[in-house]
Amino acid sequence: MDLESALVTGAGVLPRARYTSPDFAALEFERLWGRVWQVACREEEVADVGDYCEYTIGDESVLVVRSSSEQLSAFHNTCLHRGTRLAEGAGHLEEGSIRCRFHAWRYDLGGALVEVVDAEEFDPIPEGTRLGAVRVGRWGGFVWICLDAGAPALLDYLAPLPELLAPYRLERMRLRAHLSTVLPANWKVVVDAFNEGYHVQGTHPQLLASTDDVHLAYEQLGLHAHYGRLPEARRTLTPSPRLGLGPGDYDEGEILESFVTGLGGVFLEEERAVVAEIRSTPAAGEPMLARYQRRRRELLERRGVPVEAFSDDQLTSADDVLFFPNLLGPLYPGSAVVFRVRPDGTSPDRAVKDTWILEWPRPDEPPRRARRRFYPDWTERDWGLITNQDYANMAPVQAGLKARGPGIRLNRRQEANVLHMHRTIDRYLTTP
Ligand code: FES
Ligand SMILES: [Fe+2]
Incomplete structure (x- = not known):
């Protein structure tokens, strides 16, 4: 393989060999994994x-x-x-x-x-x-x-994420579960799949009724990237604009309930109770979302989570962060789901994905160790509907990338973080 032919083009087209070539994978081990x-x-x-x-x-x-x-x-x-x-x-x-x-x-x-x-x-x-x-x-x-002895210091490498993410206090969270599995695709196929919201309409259509998947903001930060409800793309209790519904066509309470459930596990019981209370006792004057944010702030505070540094919007959204090159996932006040993706051995066709589920410990909770669980085949476990849908894409994507065809093209806005990650990889690969 000639490296030049596998690099992202000036027009942002990604040659397929990046995902399939053993030579490209070998160069990644030397120049990317050997340095980050x-x-x-x-x-x-x-x-x-x-x-x-x-x-x-x-x-x-x-x-x-x-x-x-x-x-x-x-x-x-x-x-x-x-x-x-x-x-x-x-x-x-x-x-x-x-x-x-x-x-x-x-x-x-x-x-x-x-x-x-x-x-x-x-x-x-x-x-x-x-x-x-x-x-x-x-x-x-x-x-x-x-x-790499010559790489920058860790905090310089991570900048500006440590400052941006400081309010989450990830170091105070505790591991609730540690799950690993093997996915039948190149590691970058896996990272790409979690680094954009563009696939929600294609892969998770059930989410459109309760989430605005279009107004997500994407931003590149140093080597890294970030997307979510950034200030210019705030959470609303509205469905996806793709559904073309008007204000009378949906129920805010239902949307609130399904996105809180969709946030997944950590404080779920308490949060469900808050949602039920809000839905059953309408308050005049205070919008439903603001009321939930206020109640959630109280709930987190009771749990001991320092909440002053979070905006109201952050209380009802996730910061989806990519720590270049292979650590990503949604961070929430009080909990986080962090994935690490790497090649399985030296294969360009398989990846190991580790999932750390982190949560804020209750003040009286003694430290305990989460057992590591490993599933050699991802289909051995039910990962929940959304993740199952994501994982089911992996084999068809990798298989498709092996067919002959032109380089792949990306959405300029919604896949901007994907492009940024690939261009950053190329910077490493082209530096001898
Ligand atoms: S003592 Fe380690 S290889 Fe012999
Ligand atoms: Fe997904």
Whole structure:
């Protein structure tokens, strides 16, 4: 594959090889995945000294270890003796050290080699020999790693998102569920599918009765992007303009109820009760949406969520954020659903999608660990109607992209974030 022929064109056309070519995927491993900051795990998954999480990307494996109460360390997950992978998945390292299963070399939690069996039979091993360090950083309650020593610092890389998203206090949220599955499509097909609202009318037509899918705002922020009910596209209790309905043709209360239900789980019981109360006791003078926002603010405050920094609009919408290149999802006051998408192994045709469901803990709630659940085939689980609809698109998109055809074209406004992400990828790929 000649790289030039796979790059986004000046006119914004995306050649198909970007999604299907093993050569393109290989170049991504070298120049993209080898250089960006990526989320390895949640901090709470490595809460206690000795806890570890493995993060894999392509053939690379990085071990994140809680090496002291204050410190996280990250290493290339390979023994310095004969190269064995040292640990897999997530768990706890017993006896405060990392012991290789093969010939029992031992490393301390900071990666220093502390024991070599029959050391005198080796040529002298220098004092201070340690596992290869990987850069590690923390933001938002996530542990981030970067394989490139020359990359910018994490906060510079993420700018301006940390400032923009500060009110959500993601670092105070707790993991309620951690679900992973494999989707039959290139990782970018998956990211693209969650990085625009244009597909709502085609894929989720049931949502049109309760949501204005047209007036979403899209904005590009540094390497990253963002869409949702930004100030110029505020939430209203109206259906999609695509349905052509007039004010007498729909019921605001029904719309409120279905979008609150559609926001999904976290405070659902309490919120449903608020909606029911609002619908059954009409208040003169105060619009239904404003009333719900006011009541929701009270509900969140009772839960201990600092709500002062949120606008009323933010209380009834989501900030859909893409942390370039592969972390995205809707953030709500008090909860968030964050997805991470990466190639499955080195395949250009399959992706692993991890979902972290985060919620604000109740003030009296003891910390607990969410179990990681993995579904090798996404059809083994019911992900809810909307997500099932999204996932069902993956195989046909990937299969279609393999057919011969012209490059794919994007909607200039509603898919602007998709284009921005692909152009940013190309900036990495064209930098040797
Ligand atoms: S490969 Fe690790 S101790 Fe031999
Ligand atoms: Fe969708």
